[in-house]
Amino acid sequence: MSEFYEIRIYRVFDFEKQNMLEAWMRDALLPALGRLGIKNVGVFRNQGDPNDHSQFMVIPFESLEQFAELNVKLAADKKFTDASQGWFAQDMKDPVYNRVDSWVTQAFDSIPKMEIPSFTDNPDRIYELRLYESHNMDSAKRKVKMFDDGETQLMRDTKLGPVFFGRTLAGPDSPNLIYLLGAESEAAHKEHWKAFISSDRWAAIKDLPEYKDTVSKIQKWNLTPTDFSEL
Template sequence: MYKQLSRRSIGLLICALFFALPITASAAKAGLYQLKIYHLKDSIQQQAVENYLEQAYLPALHRAGITRVGVFKPFGPVEAGGRKLYVFIPLQSFDQLSKLQSKLDADARYQSAGTAYLRAPHNAPVYERIETILMTPFVKAPEAVVPALKNPKPGRVYELRSYEGPTEMISKNKIDMFNAGDEVGLFKRLGFNAVFYGAVVAGATMPNLMYMTAFEDKADRDLHWKNFGADSQWKQLSARPEYQKNVSKIVSLLLSPAAYSDF
């Protein structure tokens, strides 16, 4: 009896120590992803929102226990109507999201640092609109991962992809292709540095899935996709009859990380 209790105690102690460990710099556990997209009119609005994100919002999220937040902007020259900022937030649950605003409201440091943004007048708003997308992580990739890249952030290229399906069932089939079909494993083997994979549960282009990959630069991104198309595993997977015609539209966006982005 004494030995059994001792083993049980040891087991409980090990579990307690494990769950007390902080989240590492390479991964952020989450049960929900939020992608906020700021639509901006001009460089003045962009600078105002970036100041807010860097000086107020990200520090406040960190204090609220959200240790990794990504901020990205379109890669290359800004095109007409293309001035946007993408904020990627891994969350533990819907409950954490529902309680987040009340935490921000009670954070005096956030309220002070974000005054210019939070109290912008009606005739000088700091953004046009905010779009929000919610996603749940794929079973095969349950964590958001900080990519291990060597190139300085200004030269890196992140790719955000959305795969739209013609129906909910067909879109689920494409998600199954990533999970059971191990398309996630294929991306990992080929070194795509995936940041996240998510099934969209709230957004403007449902049904769809989204994922983000990361590369040292544009040439590195192009080479990876060339290798992907020629890979024998991909050819076999994409030829399987159960995975035919499961994507109706692909939207690909090339992004650059902000200097203060955690991803």
């Protein structure tokens, strides 16, 4: 049974408000998710842009039903609503975040469940979130197949540290897929990418005709986990 993932970007452009958002996530949201049995939630800052204080979040779900019931169950959780009183009272004219971008994705066959890194207690660990847009449904399907037919395993073998891959069911810039890589450090991550790109197996895969023109645009974010992130 494959997992589902919601990837959120809380659009924040102020350091003080970023801290306010993190405090609410740490003290109210993540404990409530834990009480619902939702574990391995990732919370990250955008390392690549010092002027963007947006907060990135990855929430794994066992089913779409669990995702659909989330807000109802949070609203019924008194500990959560009590811990969120100050958060809910924020001024409409001065919100903590502008909007929340959200993608709902389903795990690939080649990585049906999140693969938790062994270095989640390493303070130097980093992550890279990537979004691959395709120009139509067929090209998106073929790109997923490319991963399932060997690219995912090659990433494992070259220590790129795939955490999850998700084909987007609903969200901005569709059709697309989203995945998360992790490494012990930024330097290690660069070395792992070099090993991947220089691999003979990658050279053989990337030029196969069936995978031609499958990606029209790549978005990527270099992320650092918060001190309360579960990834």
